[in-house]
Amino acid sequence: MARVDLPAGAARLRQLQARRAEGPDVADADAGLVGALGGQVLAQAAGDETGGLLGKARGQAAVVFQREVVHRLLRPAVHAAVGLGVAQQAFGADVHWPGDGVLEDARGATVARHGAHRTGENMGDEQLHLRIFTESAKIRRMSEIELHRKLLGDAPRNAAFHAALKQLIEPGKTTVADIGAGTGFLSFLARRLGAAHCTLIEYSGMIELAQKLARQNGIDQLTFVRGHSAELRKPPKVDLVVSETLGNFALEEGLLETLIDARRYLKAGGRVLPQGLRQFAAPVTAARLQQEIDIWPQVGFDLDLSAARTVSLNNMYVKQIAPADLGGRDCGQAWDELDLRPQAKAADSRRTATLRWKAGDLPAARVEGIALWWVCELLPGIELSTSPFAPATHWDQIYLPLLAPLELAPDDVLELSLSCDTRPDVGVRLGWKTRQLRGGKAVGEQVQDSFKGRVDL
Ligand SMILES: C[S@@+](CC[C@H](N)C(=O)[O-])C[C@H]1O[C@@H](n2cnc3c(N)ncnc32)[C@H](O)[C@@H]1O
Structure with a gap:
């Protein structure tokens, strides 16, 4: 064997x-x-x-x-x-x-x-x-140097975290827990800004590279912990928790649950970075993305691949979505608003929202899919955005395909209901239901669910 x-x-x-x-x-x-x-x-x-x-x-x-x-x-x-x-x-x-x-x-x-x-x-x-x-492939992906190369190559991201850390760090006093430390970059910035001590928590092997980088740069007052932050029974008590665990779908890495659990790490009056997150959705009117994904009817050879097509169209796709895909007009609406500060009520990992767009307000009558993006508030005035209308970052957007395009009449309303579940034992589950309303009545409905898109390995 x-x-x-x-x-x-x-x-x-x-x-x-x-x-x-x-x-x-x-x-x-x-x-x-x-x-x-x-x-x-x-x-x-x-x-x-x-x-x-x-x-x-x-x-x-x-x-x-x-x-x-x-x-x-x-x-x-x-x-x-x-x-x-x-x-x-x-x-x-x-x-x-x-x-x-x-x-x-x-x-x-x-x-x-x-x-x-x-x-x-x-x-x-x-x-x-x-x-x-x-x-898992996911763990491997997360620990690969390529991810960190992309992160550290994202100058606006780095600058935003640097600016936020600068505002919150009182030189010689502030202690920091860096959750999802990766290469240790944020802790290195924090120490250079005068943080008294940083604890780096990272579940992947990147923690060893972080240790090496700390030595190479002569940065001390660091403690390295390999593990998931939720698993530390006796966390260090710190003034500031920073966690850059944002995904293309913002919550795919457990940011919400991590930051709620990280309240255990805070001294009284302690702060967290980031402080807030808003998630947005908008109808996609260009056919490009749907055509890229929905290859099933074109495979040919006299095969009916519709069952595979249904599985595939119940997935969330990481795509670069351009303003042109949204008809050049920002019709984005916020569907989720999270206050991540420790004094705020801890948000439930299961949340739902319903949005509506009047057909007349959209740039085209035909809707092919839905775009998702997020805006993260590190501190008031310091934001990161993955909006297609904002400058590009290393993050992409999420495309939710539809099972069939929606042809809206001028007075129709497009209704989108989203349900998001990021409980630790679930991972990420997103449901999206689209209804076409005419005179208040549904004339069409499509119900999709990322769990229906899974094929067990
Ligand atoms: C997006 S990277 C950020 C790396 C680094 N903080 C930076 O900003 O350059 C997120 C890292 O967090 C790790 N991670 C995510 N959630 C974690 C958690 N709750 N506890 C420990 N590590 C975590 C992942 O393995 C990954 O290396």
């Missing part, structure tokens, strides 16, 4: 366990893992991306690979060198994992067994469930 490398994995785990002295939070995850498996783990050569392969290779469906929620469940216990991510179900609720099974050691002996599927159940220590999967 070429892919199975138990001794290397076990050795790596022993090494991780030895790091217990380095920090209670990292050690906690390591100890839980090692204890539950009796010190054994099934390891897989690093770089093998397909979770199912190992299970298939061993003739049973033991390996669970679940993309969407991985980063919320992944424990920082297993290093990339082992090639496997191991998750403890820290947020037990409403998750259904196909392929639950047993975890075997290299000789085929069972070392941990999953129970039957459990849904919506609170799991105590005695019911520890382990999930094992290769580090």
Whole structure:
């Protein structure tokens, strides 16, 4: 079994366990893992991306690979060198994992067994469930240097965070937690602006590169923690939490839940960056994006691919959307407004909104899809925007396709209802329902849901 490398994995785990002295939070995850498996783990050569392969290779469906929620469940216990991510179900609720099974050691002996599927159940220590999967494509993407190259190449982004940090840092006094630290860039800026100390929290291997960069730049008074911020049982108490975990769909990296949880990190009167977020939607009137996505009817060979088409059109697409795609007119309306400041009521991860546009206010009668973008307020007067009408950033916009274009009569109203769910055990789920209203009555309705767009791996 070429892919199975138990001794290397076990050795790596022993090494991780030895790091217990380095920090209670990292050690906690390591100890839980090692204890539950009796010190054994099934390891897989690093770089093998397909979770199912190992299970298939061993003739049973033991390996669970679940993309969407991985980063919320992944424990920082297993290093990339082992090639496997191991998750403890820290947020037990409403998750259904196909392929639950047993975890075997290299000789085929069972070392941990999953129970039957459990849904919506609170799991105590005695019911520890382990999930094992290769580090997901998402984790890999997030930890790739290419992402950080793009981020650091975004001069307006860097300048906005620098300006906001400058306003909030009192030299020699302010302590900072940098959640999702990546290369450590924001902490480096904070220290250069006089922050007394920064704690860098990062779940990916980028934290090691951040340490190297700190040494190279002679920046001290930094503490590095590898892990997910929500998993630190005893967070440092700081004056300022900064988190640049904004995605193309603003909340795809868990910004909202991360910043709400990060209130645990704040001293009384502490501040957070960013402070607010508004999300916008607008009808797309140009056909370009829909044509790029909806290739299904053109495939030919006398095949009916409509079932695949439906799955595909229930996805959110990251696209560069230009003003011309919106008919050159900014018809964007805010559908979501989040006050992220610690004194504000914590927003629910499930939110809905309904917007309406009169056909006569749109630049064209035919609507092909919906564009989404966001404006993030770091501090009053310091904003980042991904609007197609604002200067370009490294972020793109989101395109929501329709199942069929809408042909609006002059007095019709286009109604869009959006529902967004970013609970940690869900990942990101977006629903979009479009209704064409004539004289107040619906003459057409399309209901789409990003969960209908998923194909399990
Ligand atoms: C967009 S990058 C920002 C990196 C860096 N702060 C910067 O501004 O250049 C976000 C990083 O946060 C990490 N991340 C996201 N949410 C996190 C969380 N809650 N805890 C720890 N790391 C997180 C990701 O792995 C990624 O490296």
